[in-house]
Amino acid sequence: MRRWEGTLEGGRITDEGTVIARVRAGEPEAYAELVRAHTAVALRAAVAFGAGADAEDVVQVAFLKAYQALGRFRDGERFRPWLLRIVANETKNTVRSAVRARAVAGREALLLGAEPRIPESADPAVAALAGERRGLLLAALGELSEDQRRVVVYRYLLEMDEAETAEAIGCPRGTVKSRLNRALARMGRLIGAAEGGGERD
Incomplete structure (x- = not known):
């Protein structure tokens, strides 16, 4: 061996x-x-x-x-x-x-530590917009049900493929797809509401 x-x-x-x-x-x-x-x-x-x-x-x-x-x-x-x-x-x-x-700001600060920093040479307006957008995404993620949040975290924050996500959650791939679709639709509504006022159903 x-x-x-x-x-x-x-x-x-x-x-x-x-x-x-x-x-x-x-x-x-x-x-x-x-x-x-x-x-x-x-x-x-x-x-x-x-x-x-x-x-x-x-x-x-x-x-x-x-x-x-x-x-x-x-x-x-x-x-x-x-x-x-x-x-x-x-x-x-x-x-x-x-x-x-848990405060969204606290979670955002911890998540930022695992992400690439925006270069100092970057346009400050672009950096501010990126930070604001990240905050909106994290706030929307916090509003999802636990099942929906898990599937979004596995697929996008942890960059796992659909098969790995299904294994991690312990459900069929079809369930991953449907939960992900519902989660992304809800996040889209929440972000749209934050940017334009009032969640739209």
Whole structure:
């Protein structure tokens, strides 16, 4: 057995199945490869789901729970959607009903840390408009139902494809499409209302 089969390439693991098999075979230190490969996206997910300042704690607990449940991980399944499902559930357990009450400004500040900064040379008017637009998007995201918010976060903030989103949510791809369509339509109405006054149905 080649010890380093499945090592990281550009932040991704070339063969997660091999790494998971090594952990199951009694090589727990191999789990660090999965942690390194998925920490950034797990943190982004925790923040997007409303963990705020608790995001790092949520991610640490999620990785621990994933490690403890690795024996039940199905061969052939992708690790990232499975992990992000755990992150989403742990975020929900941590913040419970406080997700909707969390200030949009606080969530925006945390999300900005994971995004590229606008270059100083950029036109200030363009930068201000981009910041205002981001604020409107985050406010609209906060008004969605939990199911709709999850599908938008997975598809657009975490840049997961439709199949991965369906795996992470645990539903058919058709459900992802319908939830996404309803969520985007609602967000469009909310943003239009914020820009022009009054939500239109």
